[in-house]
Amino acid sequence: MMKRALYISGLSLILFLTASPVWASNQDEAKEELNAKEFITEHLADSYEWQIVSNGTKYIAIPLPVILHSKTTGWHLFPSSHFHHGANSYKGFEIAAEGKYKGKIMETDADGSASRPLDLSLTKNAASLLFASLLVILIIMGVAHSLKRDPMKPRKGFTGLIEMLVLSINDEVIKPSIGKDYQRYAPYLLTVFFFIFTNNLLGLIPLFPGGANVTGNIAVTLVLAVATFLIVNLTGTKEYYKEILWPDVPTWLKVPIPLMPIVEIVGTFTKPFALMIRLFANMMAGHSIVLGLTMLIFITASMGMAINTSMTVLSVIFTVFIDLVELFIAYIQAYVFTLLSAVFIGLARIESHFEKKKAVETEKAA
Known part of the structure; x- marks a missing residue:
């Protein structure tokens, strides 16, 4: 057990050390101060994809199946990669970037209002x-x-x-x-x-x-x-x-x-x-x-x-x-x-x- 603990910790050390300069360079380019609270909250929250590696601008993730039921358009099944990390909408659905349902899939109705569809996605x-x-x-x-x-x-x-x-x-x-x-x-x-x-x-x-x-x-x-x-x-x-x-x-x-x-x-x-x-x-x-x-x-x-x-x-x-x-x-x-x-x-x-x-x-x- 101790050997495994040391192995995991050592691996974490390597990841942190290698990631540090990449993140630093991205911060310098964007000239933005990293929001620690938001960073921690996002990493603890659930998501519609399983992120493997990320350097702030590019990332590798495993898309998970999104299963939704809309009151107007019925059932929808598609991979979460269609959202492009939450940046774009797909078939009238998008991941809320802020508000009460931040991080959840929202549906934009014909009148422009947003509502929550029945979400049975595999997160x-x-x-x-x-x-x-x-x-x-x-x-x-x-x-x-x-x-x-x-x-x-x-x-x-x-x-x-x-x-x-x-x-x-x-x-x-x-x-x-x-x-x-x-x-x-x-x-x-x-x-x-x-x-x-x-x-x-x-x-x-x-x-x-x-x-x-x-x-x-x-x-x-x-x-x-x-x-x-x-x-x-x-x-x-x-x-x-x-x-x-x-x-x-x-x-x-x-x-x-x-x-x-x-x-x-x-x-x-x-x-x-x-x-x-x-x-x-x-x-x-x-x-x-x-x-x-x-x-x-x-x-x-x-x-x-x-x-x-x-x-x-x-x-x-x-x-x-x-x-x-x-x-x-x-x-x-x-x-x-x-x-x-x-x-x-x-x-x-x-x-x-x-x-x-x-x-x-x-x-x-x-």
């Missing part, structure tokens, strides 16, 4: 999400096939690493948090862990097929949080719902004003909300810091060679350091999301005192 984040999902499936199926051939043989290398992660999450997180029927929820929780971890790692790689801000997109974390919310509340025990609707507190806190039941019901929504915001905010912040440190190279390009060189060295050093920290955070955030999901599921699987006593007696008799 960069969606493509990266599909790629990460396929990658997780291939990795897990490959490891499972390898273990199935010879279960007793000790594993080394990548297979051993994946096996260690599976056993660690299953035995140290899922089983203690949920309890006796933990195996029922293990597939979902392990899938969530590897999905988040894989997307976090891909987001740190500056080259294709990495670089997408998937787990830093609140729509993705919202779906993950909703999935946990549904599992928690659809599989909860009677005792769980009793503690929500009729908790063991003084009666005056429940009737005539159901104060505590309201608090408990609100709590069922704040838990997944915390899951969503925690993952989104941490990953978004990490990407923003890396981009902000990188921008020091370009911001100081017009301040003279001495200042620019010293700031370039500092920027690269700090960026490499933050990248290494982000590798650790990529694992921590996947671990925390899985842990909290398991804890919430475990809290919804509580049993009454009578059922617990009966289970203990059955265990002793066995």
Whole structure:
């Protein structure tokens, strides 16, 4: 893992150093000051193409399919390359350069007004999400096939690493948090862990097929949080719902004003909300810091060679350091999301005192 981290960081260093003079020359020619805030926002935002290389004027990108439905002209399917990086319109559609829907496809009607068509396009984040999902499936199926051939043989290398992660999450997180029927929820929780971890790692790689801000997109974390919310509340025990609707507190806190039941019901929504915001905010912040440190190279390009060189060295050093920290955070955030999901599921699987006593007696008799 450390070797890979050093490799990625070294590659980033080379890219930053080689890109610096190109960007500097472009800034001198255009005589414009680089807007760091706009630069970072654009790189964190979703897009209709997967950019590979760019020097400010020329770029290489993989066009993604644009799927639109207009109220007047019906369905449209075409590659995003027709927009020429958002500069031109195509068939009455164009990518908004400013305003509320900046970066989104807009349709110009016959009267000149702009509106949003039904947009089902495959964007960069969606493509990266599909790629990460396929990658997780291939990795897990490959490891499972390898273990199935010879279960007793000790594993080394990548297979051993994946096996260690599976056993660690299953035995140290899922089983203690949920309890006796933990195996029922293990597939979902392990899938969530590897999905988040894989997307976090891909987001740190500056080259294709990495670089997408998937787990830093609140729509993705919202779906993950909703999935946990549904599992928690659809599989909860009677005792769980009793503690929500009729908790063991003084009666005056429940009737005539159901104060505590309201608090408990609100709590069922704040838990997944915390899951969503925690993952989104941490990953978004990490990407923003890396981009902000990188921008020091370009911001100081017009301040003279001495200042620019010293700031370039500092920027690269700090960026490499933050990248290494982000590798650790990529694992921590996947671990925390899985842990909290398991804890919430475990809290919804509580049993009454009578059922617990009966289970203990059955265990002793066995």
